[in-house]
Amino acid sequence: MSDEIVQVDGLTKRFGEVVAVNSLSFNARKGEILGLVGPDGAGKTTALRILAGVLPADAGVVLITGQDVLRQPEVIKSRISYMPQQFGLYEDLTVAENIRFYADIFEVSRTVRQQREDQLLEASGMSRFRDRLAGQLSGGMKRKLGIACALIHTPQLLLLDEPTTGVDPVSRRELWSILYSLVFEGVTVLVSTAYLDEAERCHRLLLMHQGRRLFFGTPDELKNMLPGAVLSISSPDPQALQTAVTGEQGVLSATAMGDVLHVVVDDPDRRLAQLRAKFEHAEVPFGELRRIPASVEDVFVYVISQQETEQGS
């Protein structure tokens, strides 16, 4: 238990009628990357804000390094770093001035600051931009500067809210390599993301939907929840396709996503031919029909439909 840096139990937060976070429970161990995954509005940002001590909660317990965050949010602030989704640094200050500001706020000694500043800027390929105003950086570089400011002191817990949204692939890779090196030093990272490929880089995942926990476990355990594979079928009329596939043998769920239909099936090779025959027989117009890798959305839809069936029965 002592290596559990974060313990969350029954966390609930309401905004008026809306329950943004609904009796959420999870934990995070020392030196692990825990991914918060879910669509927009799932409650990821609200949960991270409560953990960061910037938003009060309505019910539940949040312990970070054993300290009660909901009762005494200020106590843990020197031990954590929080990077909000929106770029939160001073655009009218330079890269170096931003870093220095946060170093002073966290009382990092001068020698440590200089050493870490060099190291962090080097790792993120930003050494040349030290004297550039933060407002003149690209989206990816802004994120990296945010990380550099968050890591100028050595936090025990790093909270990152969608750090890779709108970031180019190169910067994303650099960002993840920084996170891995942190974990190596024993830092715990909570990172929210909407990308499944990133979710797979996490040690464990917390899937959220409408404020609730859908799943909590390793990425492999998550994939195992989808028994089969996803077929993508393009069509001018996905609704008609959906009606056609519903109730077909081997079809576990079907969701229209724009102009394509995603169908979760038990055995992709067998069902591909079966569905094609079905559509031709029923004279439903369809275009390309192929197997695709499961996206986070597919797993969601499946897990949600499973839950609803469970609740129904």
Next chain:
Amino acid sequence: MNLRRTAAMSRKEFTQVRRDPYSLIVVLFLPLVQILLLGYGARLDANHIPVYVLDQEGSQDSQALLKAFQASPYFDVIKAVDNYHALVRAIDADQCKLGIVIPWDFSERLADAGRTSVQAIVDGTDDNSAQLAEGYAQAVVATYASNVQLDWFARYGLSQQATTPLSVDYRTWFNEDLESKNFIIPGTVALVMALMGALLSSLTIAREWERGTMEQLIATPVTALEIMVGKLVPYLAIGLADATLCAVFAVGWFGVPFRGGSGAFFLATTLFLIVILGIGYMISVATKSQLGASQYALLVTLLPTSMLSGFAFPIDQMPAPIRAITYLVYSRYYVSALKRIFLSSAGISDLVPEVVAMTIYALVIGFFATRAFHKSLQ
């Protein structure tokens, strides 16, 4: 309160002001523009009032009286007209502010009974100028009259000693020439401080909210007190620098005397700035928007400072209920202190009531300001 974090906050705030064109205008140009505008524009004395005259008699005596008007620095006799209608038209057309009518029997009655009168028609659309014109005209006529009287006495062989009527010699202290600029300009320092302090401090917290930097800031160990003090110290320093600039300008450019102590000047200015900055800061916390905050801040600082502080409108000439309200207006104490520091040789010990009142205000506002901000998104 951690000094290092507070200093970091101050340094950051100062750098932001330095790089923000709007703030720089407020800091550098506003004080000068303000003091120039008020120094030149808001003078309450009138010079060179345009005058038309209608001399119905055209005698030596009537010309002598008109010469007295011409000689006065307050009046410019622009034109002599020959009928009453022309005079009325000139006033209607705003060609003159004052019309002097000398009756056809002016010198006759002067010689006969020693009593005569001239008519002065004053354009009363601007009440203040009208009163001044009327007063100056009376003074000119009175001087002329007493000269006539002295002549008359001399002619009839009466000794001047015996007959010179009792007169009062006024001596005005501190503003010997009764120049309104000496009365107005010290008070403009208060106006500049209120305007600049309110505009800058009302932006501090709102700016963090609007630019989205607040969320990350409140996730750090910095305390609400460190944020407040750190943010306001640069504005206090800027305010004191601007006050100095205003004082130098008032003395060097407008020739206003500065007879009091500079210690008293800086003490009073510091206390006043604490009140203004505290109010601006609280408004910034409450509104979370830069535009809204600056407007509210101007309303609660500049308005009372310009209307109810005695800056331009003397408090003892206000109706009693309003006069009572001015005791609650913090700017009144600063304006009063400023006027005495500039014009009389007041030091701190002469300004005890003002300093005490402003200290109480600074403490109360400071107390509420420290409690205004909470490190929470809600």
